[in-house]
Amino acid sequence: MTRIIAKLDVKPPYVVKPVHFEGLRKIGSPSELAKKYYDQGADELFYIDIVSSLYQRETLFDQIEEAANELFIPFAAGGGIKSISDFSKMFHIGADKVVINTYAVQEDPSIIDKAAKIFGSQAIVVNIEAKRWNGNWECYTDCGRIQSQKDVLVWASEVEQRGAGEILLQSVDTDGRCRGFDTELASKVVNLVNIPVVVSSGAGSLEDIKTLIEVANPSGVAIASLLHYDRTTIQEIKKYLNNAVMVSQ
Amino acid sequence: MSNIIGIVNYGIAGNIHSVKKAVERAGGKTLVINSPSDFDLVDKLIIPGVGSFKDAMQELENGNFIGPIQEFSKPILGICLGMQILADLGFEFGKTKGLGMIDAEVKPILCDGKIPHMGFNSIKITTPNILLEGVEDKEFYFMHSYEVVNYTDITALTKYNDHSFVSAVHKGNLYGVQFHPEKSREAGIKLLLNFIKL
Numbered sequence: 001m002t003r004i005i006a007k008l009d010v011k012p013p014y015v016v017k018p019v020h021f022e023g024l025r026k027i028g029s030p031s032e033l034a035k036k037y038y039d040q041g042a043d044e045l046f047y048i049d050i051v052s053s054l055y056q057r058e059t060l061f062d063q064i065e066e067a068a069n070e071l072f073i074p075f076a077a078g079g080g081i082k083s084i085s086d087f088s089k090m091f092h093i094g095a096d097k098v099v100i101n102t103y104a105v106q107e108d109p110s111i112i113d114k115a116a117k118i119f120g121s122q123a124i125v126v127n128i129e130a131k132r133w134n135g136n137w138e139c140y141t142d143c144g145r146i147q148s149q150k151d152v153l154v155w156a157s158e159v160e161q162r163g164a165g166e167i168l169l170q171s172v173d174t175d176g177r178c179r180g181f182d183t184e185l186a187s188k189v190v191n192l193v194n195i196p197v198v199v200s201s202g203a204g205s206l207e208d209i210k211t212l213i214e215v216a217n218p219s220g221v222a223i224a225s226l227l228h229y230d231r232t233t234i235q236e237i238k239k240y241l242n243n244a245v246m247v248s249q
Numbered sequence: 250m251s252n253i254i255g256i257v258n259y260g261i262a263g264n265i266h267s268v269k270k271a272v273e274r275a276g277g278k279t280l281v282i283n284s285p286s287d288f289d290l291v292d293k294l295i296i297p298g299v300g301s302f303k304d305a306m307q308e309l310e311n312g313n314f315i316g317p318i319q320e321f322s323k324p325i326l327g328i329c330l331g332m333q334i335l336a337d338l339g340f341e342f343g344k345t346k347g348l349g350m351i352d353a354e355v356k357p358i359l360c361d362g363k364i365p366h367m368g369f370n371s372i373k374i375t376t377p378n379i380l381l382e383g384v385e386d387k388e389f390y391f392m393h394s395y396e397v398v399n400y401t402d403i404t405a406l407t408k409y410n411d412h413s414f415v416s417a418v419h420k421g422n423l424y425g426v427q428f429h430p431e432k433s434r435e436a437g438i439k440l441l442l443n444f445i446k447l
Contacts, residue, residue: 003368120300122365122392196363248369
């Protein structure tokens, strides 16, 4: 069953909506939105502090704790994770999974191995920000700003080998544009690895979500804009999809 | 009866915060168990679990928790890894001896689906019991790469990609669930309420 996940991109103290990972728009407070999507029936919540890594800012743990407080569904949090103690702190304030990207790509990929050994693979999510380049995809970091010269498919296999339990796959090209997912990218990654892949970036309609699931069959779909702008609700998405593909009720 | 629910605090990752919150939402009183003497203060026990079998057993040993858990005669609920370590033997990162309270072994999930198995799934009750009352048709959140292999104490099974595995067990005062009731919305709160009322 495909998980329907609400994704909050946070630039403290607000949830924002990046367009192409740039040009932020304020949406609301993380705890209010977390509660709203929980009440709508989200299977899970992703909370990404999108500026902590870029500006080397301390992740605002208090705010994450507040957002997690009223949720009785899995809660994944990330942004600016650089050490095992950052992981540990996130778990202690209520995260079930911790999301890492920049540090693992730029500094030390072995942090994935270490974290998986200590906290279990199921708790480690690697965020991959992919951008098309010369017929392939390149990994980006710092919210789609910095190139890494790592090939997305090579990196996806590597993080699986290192013990990641899940991949959050975002597309720098389609993010925030609401014109559909990069389904080719999603299919390639889903078929390549044997860990769950959650696909994000590009949902502009219920049809887009259905197409993604039919074409790529990811383990989860993470939705931001469609929900943030009240263009649909989790209930509507599930109702729509349930006619065609399997989602939980 | 005071009915205090003890939550065993072990390991650096043990996500006791969520379990405590959910038990309190269900109307229960909680006490986080940090030392062996705390076991005398509680009426029921929850063993949460995040991490690996091997580390969990090591942490229980470091905290001198193994004896008090094995001797605890009132109801115990093991959640996910907390249920797995009730078994005799675990195969995660080498072979590790478990608490030996249920005749079972813990092995990797072998199926065509993506591993870890993550997400909401329904349970099929094979032997009804009080813990699962009122949640028979509900879905629960799973997050695991290993499964309990047991033949005698199964109360529910779950199907993942055509592979059936044990999702709940019951033996005497021991209850175990492979899923996370603390992450399973109202169905999970209901199950915890059932446990509180035992």
